Amino acid sequence: MDEPAMRSRDAFTVVGLGYRGANEDGEISxxxxxxxxxTDEFAALATGDEWYGVCTEVDESSGTVSYVAGVAAGPDATVPAEMEAADVPANEYAxxxxxxxxLESDLDAIYGEWLPEAxxxxxxxxxxxxxxxxxDGTPESEFEYFLPVVEG
Structure with a gap:
């Protein structure tokens, strides 16, 4: 696995559709x-061109996750009733x-190989x-996975 880029990000909020569960049947997809x-709601909320998938909670004992798929929204954005907000604090990221x-094998490598040795x-x-x-949504299309890290 190649070394990741290290980047600092300011705090931001993602507003989007939420899911809580074990993702056993492709629910996140x-x-x-x-x-x-x-489309119209996201266009009104978005502060940029990027889309985000934010994993806000992971319960390892039950295998469940809380996930929000959406866009970065401004601080005064009104969250539509069918959506939820995920606050992402300022952090350093790999x-x-x-x-x-x-994605599945990449995450296994990130957590099983890179992080223990980093x-x-x-x-x-x-x-x-x-x-x-x-x-572009195809299986081969690249996106970025941000893992919050601290030295040590």
Whole structure:
């Protein structure tokens, strides 16, 4: 695995559709498919061109996650009733290029190989995916995976 880029990010808020569960039947992929139902709402909320998938909570004992798929919104944005907000605090991040096709194996390598050997440890805060304008939704298309880290 290649070394990740290290980047600092200011705090921001993602507003989008939420999911809580074990993602056993592709529910997060289905959540992303529903995003297109809210094109106008997202256009009004977005402060940039990127889309985000934010993993706000992971319960290792039950295997469940809380996840929000959406856009970065301004501080005064009104969250539509069918959506929720995920606050992402300012942090230092290890940023990995990943693809949909290899996401599971990439995450296994990040947590099983890179992190145990790195000069960093996982920091508090959510990890997230950032889909830039070049992402086209195909399995081979790249996006970035942000893992919050601190030295030590």
């Amino acid at each position: 289905a959540l992303w498919a529903r995003v297109t139902d809210y 940023v990995f290029p990943v693809t949909l096709a290899d 000069a960093y440890r996982r920091a508090d805060g959510p990890e997230f995916e950032c889909y830039g304008s070049a992402f």
